[in-house]
Amino acid sequence: MAEIQTEVSVDHRFARLRTLLAQVSDLRSAASVLSWDQETYMPPGAVEARANHISTVRQLAHERFTSDEIGTLLDDLEPIAREMDPLSTEASLVRVIKRDFDKAVKLPLSLVAAISEAVSHGKDAWKYARQANRFGDFAPHLARLIDLNRQKAEAYGYEDRVYDALLDEYEPGIKTEQVEIIFRDLRRDLVPLVEAIADREEADDTVLHQKFERQKQWDFGLAVIRDFGYDMQRGRQDFSTHPFTTTFSITDVRITTRISDDFLNPGLFGTLHEAGHALYEQGVDIELERTLLADGTSLGMHESQSRLWENQVGRSRPFWEHYYSRLQRIFPDQLGDVPLDAFYRAINKVHPGPIRVEADELTYNLHIMLRFELENALLEGRLAVADLPEMWNAKMDDYLGITPLNDAQGVLQDIHWSLGAFGYFPTYALGNLMSSQLFDQAAEELPGLEGRIAEGDFEDLLEWLRTKIHRHGRKKDADDLLKDVTGRTLHAGSWLSHVRKKYGDLYDL
Ligand code: ZN
Secondary structure (H helix, E strand, C coil): CHHHHHHHHHHHHHHHHHHHHHHHHHHHHHHHHHHHHHHHCCCHHHHHHHHHHHHHHHHHHHHHHCCHHHHHHHHHHHHHHHCCCCCCHHHHHHHHHHHHHHHHHHCCHHHHHHHHHHHHHHHHHHHHHHHHCCHHHHHHHHHHHHHHHHHHHHHHCCCCCHHHHHHHHHCCCCCHHHHHHHHHHHHHHHHHHHHHHHCCCCCCCHHHCCCCCHHHHHHHHHHHHHHHCCCHHHCCEEECCCCCEEEEECCEEEEEECCECCECHHHHHHHHHHHHHHHHHHCCCHHHCCCCCCCCCCHHHHHHHHHHHHHHHCCCHHHHHHHHHHHHHHCHHHHCCCCHHHHHHHHCCCCCCCCHHHCCCCCHHHHHHHHHHHHHHHHCCCCCHHHHHHHHHHHHHHHHCCCCCCCCCCCCCCCHHHHCCCCCCHHHHHHHHHHHHHHHHHHHHCCCHHHHHCCCCCHHHHHHHHHHCHHHCCCCCHHHHHHHHHCCCCCCHHHHHHHHHHHHHHCCC
16 A cells, blocks of 8 residues: 555656646746747837846746755655656656756856846947957956856866866766867868868859849748758748747747848858757657757757758758759849859858858868867966957967957957857857768668758658657757767767868869
């Protein structure tokens, strides 16, 4: 009798945990709807009111999540969950959410308030410093944000490197040293490759810089991502200044795009990129709805999905063998006389430039490496804030062979540090590497994949990603997932062979 009672009460406790987490999930989704509206349709006069709405709902979500009841349930259920199948929803729920919970309660409220205050001033200071092109105006704010990030890392705790604690927020499980080793491999091969290409004749991409009617761009992008498998019954696309993907539930995953009427790339590749993020979220097992596990497992893994569809698929030759004639029919005056080869070369032009968000597939990772190294040096006190611009420019010269004209085009270009986000940047590059590792594995397991892409048939690829990656949500950490799917932990090899082959062909190396 007693045993039966224990089991009932375990079931009851799991059920209670799920109910409480569902409420947290609902509150977070409500805040996301408010943010989505803010970025898409909200009238500009509502900025202050909306900030209040979002802040109140987020505060409620935080209070509910960090409640004693959830803490006690997690503690009680932890030993029971450890005996269960680790991939069961119950066991995953306790394991992953306990980690979130411990983090959420580790930061003293005074530190949370200090960070929020520093970010609010830092963001403004950064905006004006960038406009005025004066790093000195932002420097004291940056110094403060670095100090607060150190305090945050101390509060979270770490064994080895201060950066580990911060990286863990975005890429759980991976260590700074591991990233350093991966980036070292990457740099060794990538810097000479970029140099060799810089010595060649630059690809001509003027065909992409013409007038392209916005509505036609919009329609073409949507047609492609429908072919990818983006489900419009459970999603939609709108315009925003900065494209993003947002999820309110597995049945409502939205993307935004921006379209330039005199440059084809931002609209087209931005749409494919966000669709990659959205396919991930739409592919999570419905069983995980309202559990807080229905999300990408890390920022890097998320980025691997967007980059896979944007670059491995959308910038590949087979893809354009299928879609180019259609694009030519849509834009006959602009592209009618441009051969496929010339178009393919144009969309894969390599051009080392100062700005990260404008970087091509090949040079992008070098921008990230530079930021990762500088972040580490700043946090570990090996680099003074005052010396940052000089060091930035020296590394730009080392890696890309260029010197930014000014701080606005150099050290002040990104918003991330002003938001207090340290440890975020490497996830972009890790995502690029993961995308290749996964795509290679898919190609191995799906014979004829390239041929099917050349027919505009993505069903197998999406199904493979759904089965191997998407459905798990946050149940498996990124590196474990990679090991399970590809047999190896994260490494730079796949991506390096991908770019060596692709750009070797394009530039006759
Ligand atoms: Zn992305």
